[in-house]
Amino acid sequence: MTSLLIKNACIVDGTLPEPTAPQQIAIEDGRIREVAPEVAFDADETLDLGGLTVMPGLIDCHVHTIATTANLGQNAALPSSLVAAKSSKIMKDMLMRGFTTVRDLGGADRGLQQAVEQGYFTGPRLVICGKALSQTGGHTDYRGPYDNRDVSWYAQALGTLGRICDGKPELMRAARQELKGGAQFLKVMADGGVSSPSDPVGYLVFSVEELTALVEIANGFGTYVSAHLYDDAAIVRALDCGITCIEHGNLIGDATIERVAREGAFVVPTNITYDLLARRGEEFGLPPESVAKVADVREAGLERVVKLHEAGVTMGYGSDLLGGMHSEQSGEFPLRGRYIPADAVIRSATVDAAKVLRMEGEVGTIVAGAYADLIAVEGNPLENLDLLTGQGAHMPLIMQGGRAIKKAATL
Missing domain, CATH: 2.30.40.10 (Urease, subunit C, domain 1)
Structure with missing residues (x-):
């Protein structure tokens, strides 16, 4: 060279x-x-x-490179070959916005990562967790209340963000399979979510025993667990179990913010996605029941960013966009900039993002x-x-x- x-x-x-x-x-x-x-x-x-x-080069700490539509149930049903083709375009566009490294929080596999590394796809450096770990009726279970079809195929389809695993043995096996398959960290759905139909925000899903076992597995592999979290009670529970990276965190309480700062945990807010979903979710294909959930977390998330900054919490830059919304990836910069200083916003996509990725001194x-x-x-x-x-x-x-x-x- x-x-x-x-x-x-x-x-x-x-x-x-x-x-x-x-x-x-x-x-x-x-x-x-x-x-x-x-x-x-x-x-x-x-x-x-x-x-x-x-x-x-900029770093986005929360993306879904395989989310080709905001209707994630539909995305899960797409052929993996088509998802890969669409993902290649999504990733190239990310790179052309200046994002040279991204952390995928559910969906991208080792094959997609290798396609970038070997030059078949042009895209950011991918840091992956494989499939996010969820449970029946939780975030990434897109079947709805009257659909009980088997979803064991979630673990293999490229278009799925997560896989369903119930009970400690099944969760532990799934975690080990993801790590064996090339996952660099583990992602767990430890709260309800917006894009899935049956799990309200604040839904305390996996048991304490399950979450603790997951952290033990990650630590044994020399890595960490990142968790999808909104509600303060769910965040406290996750911290108690040893989880060290909070994704979203929109409803985190003041006392918990102080604890996060004290313990050196990380938070990755993703406010741009709620801003867009509230205004244009239906246009992008988000189901009506999911659009209705957005209001619960949108305004609180922006107000919490100020509190997190004032407490000195290390925040990563996150976008968490889906389908046609990917083009707004850079919108998190001016959105956060309305609430916290510009240097702090930039730091969240550079040196602080590198800390979240455990790649200090290498990127950002x-x-x-x-x-x-x-x-x-x-x-x-x-x-x-x-x-x-x-x-x-x-x-x-x-x-x-x-x-x-x-x-x-x-x-």
Whole structure:
């Protein structure tokens, strides 16, 4: 692989309230070799990014790359080959928005991950949990109250976000199967959800014994459990069981926020999805009973982001979009920016996101040893977060692993 020296890089990664002074970035074999005001480096190519803001490649900590429609019951029934084809487009569009790494919270498998790694699909670096672990009548059981058809096939279909497993032995077996299949962490549905028909928010699903066993398995594999959670009681219960990453967290209480900050757990809010679902859910194919649930969590989630920020909780950037809503992935930036400072919003998609992924020093940062994932932005996102929206329109350069995925002719 050729080497590259980038000059005049004013860096924004969310750790400072202003861009850095111009830096030079030496890149070799897909990784950053050195960052300094002056670098002694004999590069094959030199690129001057003066006048632009240079950022680490963005990270979305909560996506569903296989969610080709907001009606997840319909999505589950699609042929896996068709889901894979549609997912390739979804992932390419994510990369072209500047998201060079994403964490899939249910659905993507090792095969989809390898398709990206081996260059068959163009997309972000995928961090996967395999299928999310759910239970009869819980989140990702899309059958409805009068449908008792067997859903053992959920575990094999690419279009399903989760699999159904009831009881401790079945849950433990499912967890081990996902880890054997390449899952890098485990995802559990520890509360009710919006997109499934039979589980109200606040539904305390898996037992304490089951959740504790799941955490033990994850820890034994050297990884962690992330949980779908809204209600405060469900969040407290999950923390008690050793779960360390809270997805959504819209109804988390003040005392629990303080506990999360104290214990160093992570929260990944996903407010853009509720904003869109409330306004256009039916248009995107969300069933009416699911649209009705959105109001319960929408406004509370935005108010909680302020509390989480004030308490010093590490938050990851999350979008959690489905089907036709994927195009609004970057909308979480200006949405959060109405409530918390811009540097904190950016940090949630860079260095803090890397902490959520357990990939500190590898992604979300521009330091020696990290992947050479970079984006160049026209203007200063610290002053205008809308520069990170527009399907990458304000990004003349998007680089992943030292390779320019997008490079304007003017560079």
